[in-house]
Amino acid sequence: MGKLGGYAGNILIVDLSTGSISQLPLSGELVTKFLGGAGINARLAYDNIPPRAQPFSPENALVFGVGPLVGTLAPGACKSNITSKSPSSGYLASSGSGHLGMLKYAGYDHVVITGKADKPVYLKIGDDVEIRDAGGVWGKDTWAATDSIWQEVGRHFAVLSIGPAGENLVRDASVIANKYSAFARTGVGAVMGSKNLKAIAAYGSHGVSVAHKERFMTLANDLSRQIASLPFVPRLRQYGTLVSLEPMAQTGSILYKNFRQAAGPEFLQIFDLRKFELGMEHGTRSCLSCPVGCKHYIHWKEGEYAGLSLSLSCAAVATFSAVNCGVMGWPQVLRFAQMCNRLGMDYMSVSGLIAMAIELYEKGIINQSDTGGLALDWDAGTVYTLVHDIAHRKGLGDVLADGLIEASQQIGRGAEDYAIHFKGLSPGGDPRHLSTPIFSLLTNATGHSSHINTTLYGTTRERLVKYCRRLGMTEEDMERILTGPEGYDMARLTKWAEDYSFVLECLGLCQMDWFQRIDISLWADLYSAATGMDMDAAGLLQAAGRGRDMRKAFNIREGATRKDDRMPKRFLTEGVKVGESLRPPLNTAYVDGLITDYYEERGWDPKEGTISRERMMELGASPEEWPAR
Numbered sequence: 001m002g003k004l005g006g007y008a009g010n011i012l013i014v015d016l017s018t019g020s021i022s023q024l025p026l027s028g029e030l031v032t033k034f035l036g037g038a039g040i041n042a043r044l045a046y047d048n049i050p051p052r053a054q055p056f057s058p059e060n061a062l063v064f065g066v067g068p069l070v071g072t073l074a075p076g077a078c079k080s081n082i083t084s085k086s087p088s089s090g091y092l093a094s095s096g097s098g099h100l101g102m103l104k105y106a107g108y109d110h111v112v113i114t115g116k117a118d119k120p121v122y123l124k125i126g127d128d129v130e131i132r133d134a135g136g137v138w139g140k141d142t143w144a145a146t147d148s149i150w151q152e153v154g155r156h157f158a159v160l161s162i163g164p165a166g167e168n169l170v171r172d173a174s175v176i177a178n179k180y181s182a183f184a185r186t187g188v189g190a191v192m193g194s195k196n197l198k199a200i201a202a203y204g205s206h207g208v209s210v211a212h213k214e215r216f217m218t219l220a221n222d223l224s225r226q227i228a229s230l231p232f233v234p235r236l237r238q239y240g241t242l243v244s245l246e247p248m249a250q251t252g253s254i255l256y257k258n259f260r261q262a263a264g265p266e267f268l269q270i271f272d273l274r275k276f277e278l279g280m281e282h283g284t285r286s287c288l289s290c291p292v293g294c295k296h297y298i299h300w301k302e303g304e305y306a307g308l309s310l311s312l313s314c315a316a317v318a319t320f321s322a323v324n325c326g327v328m329g330w331p332q333v334l335r336f337a338q339m340c341n342r343l344g345m346d347y348m349s350v351s352g353l354i355a356m357a358i359e360l361y362e363k364g365i366i367n368q369s370d371t372g373g374l375a376l377d378w379d380a381g382t383v384y385t386l387v388h389d390i391a392h393r394k395g396l397g398d399v400l401a402d403g404l405i406e407a408s409q410q411i412g413r414g415a416e417d418y419a420i421h422f423k424g425l426s427p428g429g430d431p432r433h434l435s436t437p438i439f440s441l442l443t444n445a446t447g448h449s450s451h452i453n454t455t456l457y458g459t460t461r462e463r464l465v466k467y468c469r470r471l472g473m474t475e476e477d478m479e480r481i482l483t484g485p486e487g488y489d490m491a492r493l494t495k496w497a498e499d500y501s502f503v504l505e506c507l508g509l510c511q512m513d514w515f516q517r518i519d520i521s522l523w524a525d526l527y528s529a530a531t532g533m534d535m536d537a538a539g540l541l542q543a544a545g546r547g548r549d550m551r552k553a554f555n556i557r558e559g560a561t562r563k564d565d566r567m568p569k570r571f572l573t574e575g576v577k578v579g580e581s582l583r584p585p586l587n588t589a590y591v592d593g594l595i596t597d598y599y600e601e602r603g604w605d606p607k608e609g610t611i612s613r614e615r616m617m618e619l620g621a622s623p624e625e626w627p628a629r
């Protein structure tokens, strides 16, 4: 295959044990089968992480990927992905964020890092690639470390850093880009820490060329205009993802006290968006090439938190995570977010860990002899203490630092029932209010959201048909999917919505729902204009399907079975009061039936969720490596 537009064309390979640095050409096979970004990362992870390697062993690999549209003027083309083996679940780790487009400008689509440095280091990727001493920054939080590295390499570098949590192998440790944008989920920061890799600094000046410049710019401008003119965009610029809090609260999807109580009207009084604005000065921030800008620089002005400053991504996630473990009020949430960000930890899972601990204490399953004398309560003071202690592995924090699965097992005494997780990750929303995004938590390889949104399809037949067309379905597909009492088969629809979203992820586009309002055929046109390769919507979806199967194959090789696609017990046994009515627990047989439908739609074995030998051969993965069943 000749040189394609969009792609830099190279994979950087770094072995931290030996110090060896080399590069490989990005093969045409990888591109045609898996597109880029998270898709190619899945295959590189499968190839570079030996079966049953321990997540913290030098054999584990960290694979960075930047999609083919990143670095171009395509709207929202800023997202990169880190894939590895997760210390939270023992299965695939994958986390995405903005601010790593510099890798493309430095000449690389992917970076594979294996081994373990014998002392703290950081990786400088520019015209040359160097492994540099990080002795002076080890121990610093993500902000201080980033500032120190900027002093050494220059402010023009993008810096990805771990904090004390990553250094201390806290299983929910994140990687923070440019002091605020987080690769938060599945513990990729802990894998970096296990390799003594404090940071990556990247800068390049190569630019990214596209094959058909005029066509590309016409399409990119048109798509930018379409997205920027969506009616809710001005509010998004003002409040970011906080705009979702009101609808979430109204549907009882914001939960308190370890997912036991739904937020009522008092929530919207405490978290009034006008109070948020009054209490702060803020500026909008945006990822590379985004026509929206849903992030903010925040400086709190009032009361005991006056002077609190941070740049915030996913403000809604920070808010509902903090609320679940008892943090109430805007500045209190901002403080929680700032601590997690500086220490380098995932808001959602840290909140799940703390909520579990407080509930265990409340129920007398743990007491002050387990907490080192600390009385745990649903308040910000308890939460801040535990956030600090988890990051530094102090007291009870040392147990919680091992993640929801292992921490609950270590505590024992039935604690596992209070560890609310999907493959080790704490969820958002109320899973009892089942919808495609929640259902996807069950079946995807990482336990993390697949970035699909229920509000996109609505309930009328007409809107559903429109939505399905946008996802690239044929009339025949719709006949199979638009059936049943709800007007659609949730499980089968989930598969299509996931694949659409994964196309965006592979191309390096933002997956926020406003980018999913575009017909997939237009993204195919844009990709074709960028690369010079003819690609239609069906081709993009097939590649996304391969990428998701590759992730599944990774887990199957590690021993995953249908049992791993499990709903936390709480949501199958306890209802929750929403307003005046009781939302009942989910029906186990109903959920099981959905899982079977989903497996069938993906072409997986409905009993085991395994992938056929033929499909494995197509993916280039070897079924011989699978454990005996």
Ligand code: SF4
Residues within 6 Å of the ligand: 076, 078, 098, 285, 286, 287, 288, 290, 291, 292, 293, 294, 295, 510, 511, 512
């Ligand atoms: S919508 Fe928000 S998260 Fe997405 S690219 Fe734009 S600024 Fe970044």
